[in-house]
Amino acid sequence: xxxxxxxxxxxxxxxxxxxxxxxxxxxxxxxxxxISNVAEEEGYPDRTVFIRDSLYGKPRPLxxxxxxxxxxxxxxxxxxxxxxxxxxxxxxxxxxxxISLTDPNPTIISPTIYNILLTQHATIxxxxxxxxxxxxxxxxxxxxxxxxxxxxxGHLSSVAYWMWVLGGTLFVLSKSSMRWYMYPPLSLQLTxxxxxxxxxxxxxxxxxxxxxxxxxxxxxxxxxxxxxADDIPLSQMPVYGWAVVFTLVMLVSSAPPLMVGLGMLxxxxxxxxxxxxxxxxxxxFAILFWFWGHPIVYIAVIPFFGLMYDIITRFTETKVYxxxxxxxxxxxxxILSELVWGHHLLNSGLGVDWVIFFTTASFIxxxxxxxxxxxxxxxxxxxxxxxxxxxxxxVINAIFDFIIGGIMGVMLxxxxxxxxxxxxxxxxxxxxxxxxxxxxxxxxxxxxxxxxTFSNGRVYDERLAKWHFYITAVGSFLMSFSWAVGGxxxxxxxxxxxxxxxxxxxxxxxxxxxxxxxxxxxFLYNIAKSWSTEPATDPYNILEYRTETNQVMGGGK
Amino acid sequence: MNKxxxxxxxxxxxxxVLTAAAxxxxxxxxxxxxxxxxxxxxxxxPANSSVIQVLGYQWAWQFTYSNNTTTTDVxxxxxxxxxxxQVQSRDVIHDLLIPSLGVQVYAVPDHPNQVSFEPEKAGxxxxxxxxYCGEDHYLMxxxxxxxx
Amino acid sequence: MALRNGGTTFTLIxxxxxxxxxGYILTSGGSSLYPTSTQYSAMKYSANINMWADAxxxxxxxxxxxxxxxxxxxxxxxxxxxxxxxTLIYFNITEADGAPHDFTICYDGSNTSTLFSTITSGxxxxxxxxxxxxxxxxxxxxxxVSQLTQNIGHTASSKYPFEKPGIYTxxxxxxxxxxxxxxIINGASSSS
Numbered sequence: 001x002x003x004x005x006x007x008x009x010x011x012x013x014x015x016x017x018x019x020x021x022x023x024x025x026x027x028x029x030x031x032x033x034x035i036s037n038v039a040e041e042e043g044y045p046d047r048t049v050f051i052r053d054s055l056y057g058k059p060r061p062l063x064x065x066x067x068x069x070x071x072x073x074x075x076x077x078x079x080x081x082x083x084x085x086x087x088x089x090x091x092x093x094x095x096x097x098x099i100s101l102t103d104p105n106p107t108i109i110s111p112t113i114y115n116i117l118l119t120q121h122a123t124i125x126x127x128x129x130x131x132x133x134x135x136x137x138x139x140x141x142x143x144x145x146x147x148x149x150x151x152x153x154g155h156l157s158s159v160a161y162w163m164w165v166l167g168g169t170l171f172v173l174s175k176s177s178m179r180w181y182m183y184p185p186l187s188l189q190l191t192x193x194x195x196x197x198x199x200x201x202x203x204x205x206x207x208x209x210x211x212x213x214x215x216x217x218x219x220x221x222x223x224x225x226x227x228x229a230d231d232i233p234l235s236q237m238p239v240y241g242w243a244v245v246f247t248l249v250m251l252v253s254s255a256p257p258l259m260v261g262l263g264m265l266x267x268x269x270x271x272x273x274x275x276x277x278x279x280x281x282x283x284x285f286a287i288l289f290w291f292w293g294h295p296i297v298y299i300a301v302i303p304f305f306g307l308m309y310d311i312i313t314r315f316t317e318t319k320v321y322x323x324x325x326x327x328x329x330x331x332x333x334x335i336l337s338e339l340v341w342g343h344h345l346l347n348s349g350l351g352v353d354w355v356i357f358f359t360t361a362s363f364i365x366x367x368x369x370x371x372x373x374x375x376x377x378x379x380x381x382x383x384x385x386x387x388x389x390x391x392x393x394x395v396i397n398a399i400f401d402f403i404i405g406g407i408m409g410v411m412l413x414x415x416x417x418x419x420x421x422x423x424x425x426x427x428x429x430x431x432x433x434x435x436x437x438x439x440x441x442x443x444x445x446x447x448x449x450x451x452x453t454f455s456n457g458r459v460y461d462e463r464l465a466k467w468h469f470y471i472t473a474v475g476s477f478l479m480s481f482s483w484a485v486g487g488x489x490x491x492x493x494x495x496x497x498x499x500x501x502x503x504x505x506x507x508x509x510x511x512x513x514x515x516x517x518x519x520x521x522x523f524l525y526n527i528a529k530s531w532s533t534e535p536a537t538d539p540y541n542i543l544e545y546r547t548e549t550n551q552v553m554g555g556g557k
Numbered sequence: 558m559n560k561x562x563x564x565x566x567x568x569x570x571x572x573x574v575l576t577a578a579a580x581x582x583x584x585x586x587x588x589x590x591x592x593x594x595x596x597x598x599x600x601x602x603p604a605n606s607s608v609i610q611v612l613g614y615q616w617a618w619q620f621t622y623s624n625n626t627t628t629t630d631v632x633x634x635x636x637x638x639x640x641x642x643q644v645q646s647r648d649v650i651h652d653l654l655i656p657s658l659g660v661q662v663y664a665v666p667d668h669p670n671q672v673s674f675e676p677e678k679a680g681x682x683x684x685x686x687x688x689y690c691g692e693d694h695y696l697m698x699x700x701x702x703x704x705x
Numbered sequence: 706m707a708l709r710n711g712g713t714t715f716t717l718i719x720x721x722x723x724x725x726x727x728g729y730i731l732t733s734g735g736s737s738l739y740p741t742s743t744q745y746s747a748m749k750y751s752a753n754i755n756m757w758a759d760a761x762x763x764x765x766x767x768x769x770x771x772x773x774x775x776x777x778x779x780x781x782x783x784x785x786x787x788x789x790x791x792t793l794i795y796f797n798i799t800e801a802d803g804a805p806h807d808f809t810i811c812y813d814g815s816n817t818s819t820l821f822s823t824i825t826s827g828x829x830x831x832x833x834x835x836x837x838x839x840x841x842x843x844x845x846x847x848x849x850v851s852q853l854t855q856n857i858g859h860t861a862s863s864k865y866p867f868e869k870p871g872i873y874t875x876x877x878x879x880x881x882x883x884x885x886x887x888x889i890i891n892g893a894s895s896s897s
Contacts, residue, residue, distance in 0.1 A: 089726050351595055370575075423652055492685045497695040499685075524715075532713065
């Protein structure tokens with residue numbers, strides 16, 4: 001392409017984009033003006049307060065206005081749909097990685113691209129999908145569940161959301177290949193063979209994601225503790241509320257060490273003093289990282305435990321078997337999971353005392369997880385009837401997958417086994433059982449439940465939803481199970497090529513991965529198709545409570 | 558059996574199983590300290606074991622034996638003899654894993670680690686790097702040849 | 706302002722964003738040869754290559770060139786260049802015939818005996834079909850057409866840090882079937 005044609009094309013592109021931006025600006029500004037006039041007539045000095053108050057207590061369907069309105073439900077919708085969008089990007093990267101592994105030598109994509117996909121898949125799935133869904137459901141469900149007295153920190157939530165999105169986008173744009181562990185000195189190698197030429201951007205992006213997450217967490221904690229309706233004491237808060245509290249307390253308390261660590265890592269690009277061998281040790285960063293890195297995997301699970309309790313009790317029409325034990329075990333998870341992070345570094349030569357403490361703590365942390373699962377099973381066991389709708393199927397599959405993944409976790413806590421399988425696909429299988437089965441499954445369950453609310457009364461296609469469930473469940477089991485078996489034989493993870501000896505395990509995992517991908521396409525097709533039908537149901541449902549109308553007086557105090 | 562009793566029962570079962578597992582693990586760790594990666598400078602090399610210096614770099618493993626010969630990506634050992642690996646890294650963090658023997662040790666720059674193992678059966682086993690270390694991480698692998 | 710069909714809109718957004726993300730990540734091979742400042746400072750050796758850019762082939766001397774790759778020829782064209790890893794190579798390219806030329810490299814793979822024999826002999830070798838080994842998608846132009854100015858006798862210089870061992874193809878994007886050759890970077894003496 002010659003320079004002239006390129007200039008003409010760029011000119012046309014800039015023109016079209018400017019016109020589009022101006023049109024959106026025009027729409028938004030006229031809309032703002034109309035709302036301001038109405039607000040003034042209603043006696044509100046502030047337009048945004050009027051919007052929040054008029055949206056209060058109503059189900060909120062998906063619309064473009066969620067990007068501009070700052071009420072809790074709009075923020076929740078933003079998080080949920082951004083999380084889903086990133087789930088599809090990360091999932092597509094994952095499927096591409098699987099496909100590239102059909103050959104033991106990297107012929108389909110180069111190792112450089114494989115490593116970029118590896119890094120992006122992990123980071124997107126954890127920070128954008130799991131956190132996005134956790135935050136989104138908290139923002140969306142809690143206002144009606146806890147019948148908020150006021151909803152007045154929307155601006156800050158919005159800032160937190162945009163920082164988080166910007167962080168996620170910049171992380172993808174950075175083409176970083178440092179893996180989500182970010183261990184220096186690799187992350188300081190700014191070459192395509194190391195961590196990627198633009199890895200400094202990835203570090204900034206991570207810091208942005210962290211700031212967004214911590215801000216949003218503090219606001220949600222404030223919503224739960226301060227803005228809750230007066231007639232809902234903490235002792236009667238739904239288990240989901242408690243789950244969110246524990247998650248966010250964990251997030252807020254364990255993120256700061258890594259935020260500081262990321263700042264030091266960024267400084268090391270210019271003046272390497274913090275994590276280099278001459279003045280320190282690279283293991284210092286690994287310790288800072290895992291102090292956060294272990295809690296984050298619980299953060300991706302605990303809110304979904306809360307949702308599982310909710311969904312189970314509604315579809316069995318009983319109460320939680322033991323509310324006290326449910327809340328207690330989630331609380332114990334908060335405390336204990338902060339004490340087990342060292343088990344990620346068992347083989348890095350930090351001494352025998354380190355191994356003894358962290359393996360023992362890792363056995364103890366299983367106790368509250370097991371109590372949670374037993375509690376759910378007991379709830380199901382004592383129920384008079386169980387309605388096997390799609391969300392319920394997802395939840396039952398989540399329990400099943402969590403048990404397998406949990407048992408693999410107990411095995412990993414055992415030092416002799418850990419020495420043989422740490423860093424192999426066994427670990428990948430362990431957390432994919434939990435992340436695909438539980439995090440993805442329960443998000444989908446909650447999404448299906450909230451679908452009538454999102455779509456203003458449409459009903460999803462039950463048959464397609466069932467297909468989505470069965471395909472995802474079978475694919476995830478096949479993939480994670482093949483990894484578990486292959487990993488036990490020593491198949492290393494995070495590699496672009498492998499010994500041909502491991503071909504059968506890789507091939508069955510590839511099959512599983514592709515099947516999961518197909519399942520999510522069914523989901524996309526389902527929502528696109530169902531949304532074009534006529535509204536046929538009430539947007540209120542078991543996750544979206546019917547609340548009384550506005551409790552807030554004018555002026556929005 | 559009422560609700561509370563069921564709850565105590567399953568809590569007790571979970572507690573007993575996990576405590577037993579933790580004690581078994583503790584017993585192993587305390588009894589096999591030389592098989593657990595430790596910093597080289599504060600642990601003695603076990604008697605009767607040959608030291609092999611291992612150097613990990615992007616993207617190969619180099620083994621230096623006690624008679625000063627060196628091999629790359631191949632490790633030669635004899636069955637029934639105890640070996641001590643002293644593992645270092647030249648650039649980034651690597652992690653040497655010999656899956657069939659359950660030997661795993663990190664190669665951290667400026668933090669030499671040491672681990673002992675004793676191959677029992679002759680044969681050819683794989684080893685690999687299991688800590689992501691850059692572009693050709695997947696090629697940082699090789700064979701351990703155990704001669705009888 | 707409720708969306709008439711949020712599901713379809715969302716699906717469209719998902720498809721577009723995935724396509725963009727794939728396009729962005731999968732083309733990242735192009736930047737993988739792009740040298741960074743840290744690479745320059747990490748080089749241990751340096752070397753000079755003086756070549757004449759002639760549409761009939763890269764020449765080591767000015768003047769009538771051999772017509773094919775022949776190691777005994779007085780004026781070797783399209784030579785295979787051997788260097789150690791971590792070598793900073795200064796390329797001094799002189800315009801020989803006034804036609805537009807540039808100097809571009811790509812990375813073909815690590816220097817294994819299989820790849821070496823495939824690339825240097827047989828029907829799929831670079832001498833039979835050079836464009837097969839000229840990966841324009843993942844290439845890096847060290848000296849551009851405008852730097853070489855098309856004035857006969859003008860010399861343009863640039864440098865490139867060869868950090869990674871392996872086989873590199875070099876060629877002129879204007880004359881890809883005539884002006885091509887190999888740079889072979891051998892790894893550090895890792896085996897002894």
